[in-house]
Amino acid sequence: MVNNSVIELMLKHQSIRKFTQQTIPQALVEQLIQAGQAASSSSFVQVTTVIQVSRPELREKLQTASGNQAYVGSCPLFLVFCADLKRNQQICAARGVDMPTGFTEQALIASIDTAIMAQNVLLAAESAGLGGVYIGGLRNQPELVSETLNLPDQVVALFGMCLGYAAQDPGLKPRLPTKVVLHQEQYQPLAQTELEQYDQLLSAYYTQRTMGKLNTSFSEHIEKTLNKEARPYLLSYLQRQGLMTR
Numbered sequence: 001m002v003n004n005s006v007i008e009l010m011l012k013h014q015s016i017r018k019f020t021q022q023t024i025p026q027a028l029v030e031q032l033i034q035a036g037q038a039a040s041s042s043s044f045v046q047v048t049t050v051i052q053v054s055r056p057e058l059r060e061k062l063q064t065a066s067g068n069q070a071y072v073g074s075c076p077l078f079l080v081f082c083a084d085l086k087r088n089q090q091i092c093a094a095r096g097v098d099m100p101t102g103f104t105e106q107a108l109i110a111s112i113d114t115a116i117m118a119q120n121v122l123l124a125a126e127s128a129g130l131g132g133v134y135i136g137g138l139r140n141q142p143e144l145v146s147e148t149l150n151l152p153d154q155v156v157a158l159f160g161m162c163l164g165y166a167a168q169d170p171g172l173k174p175r176l177p178t179k180v181v182l183h184q185e186q187y188q189p190l191a192q193t194e195l196e197q198y199d200q201l202l203s204a205y206y207t208q209r210t211m212g213k214l215n216t217s218f219s220e221h222i223e224k225t226l227n228k229e230a231r232p233y234l235l236s237y238l239q240r241q242g243l244m245t246r
């Protein structure tokens with residue numbers, strides 16, 4: 001076992017949804033993005049664009065697009081992480097090459113790289129004393145996001161990120177036991193006893209966090225979250241943007 005400040009910081013992660021008014025210096029914003037860019041990139045294609053959105057009227061639209069999550073409008077710093085295949089298409093075009101597009105693999109690479117970069121940004125932000133939360137809710141109304149941010153084809157906003165100085169301490173959300181997540185040699189089905197223990201742990205966490213109003217177990221949470229259609233309009237949206245057509 002090692003005990004160092006990086007791992008300590010990672011284990012302290014909690015999503016922050018309430019922020020003080022304190023602004024974040026632009027030099028720090030740029031440093032966070034640089035830390036994000038230092039992440040690995042599949043075949044070094046660097047297919048992420050981050051849009052910093054400050055104008056209140058644009059924030060308002062993004063808040064609406066995200067299912068009216070208030071912190072999207074009010075947080076000190078809001079970043080939108082985009083999978084961007086356009087830039088490389090432009091680079092190819094300047095060399096007289098018509099970059100083939102629409103491959104599912106390209107969309108996966110761009111999504112994976114963007115998520116990896118974003119987590120570096122969040123971790124860097126947390127190391128600088130900030131807190132934040134991802135906003136997948138932007139995918140509720142992808143067309144509104146595209147229009148608000150003037151996204152061209154080959155660019156898709158995958159998620160946002162609210163950042164700022166924390167005005168809350170919601171507490172650590174217990175994760176699945178490591179042995180449920182880390183399998184040795186071959187895939188193992190979930191053991192019921194492990195699940196039951198974790199269900200109890202998460203239920204106790206919610207009871208404490210909500211002062212008795214909720215006692216949701218992980219099984220209940222999963223059933224509630226996944227037993228419905230998941231943004232079924234996304235495939236056609238992605239295809240309209242020129243992604244995942246083949």
Ligand SMILES: Cc1cc2nc3c(=O)[nH]c(=O)nc-3n(C[C@H](O)[C@H](O)[C@H](O)COP(=O)(O)O)c2cc1C
Binds near residue numbers: 069159
């Ligand atoms: C890609 C992604 C999208 C998310 N979208 C939202 C969101 O739209 N709104 C929100 O309040 N939290 C969002 N979250 C935060 C998760 O709810 C949170 O990470 C999870 O409940 C675990 O809690 P913790 O981060 O405090 O440990 C998102 C997280 C990820 C990774």
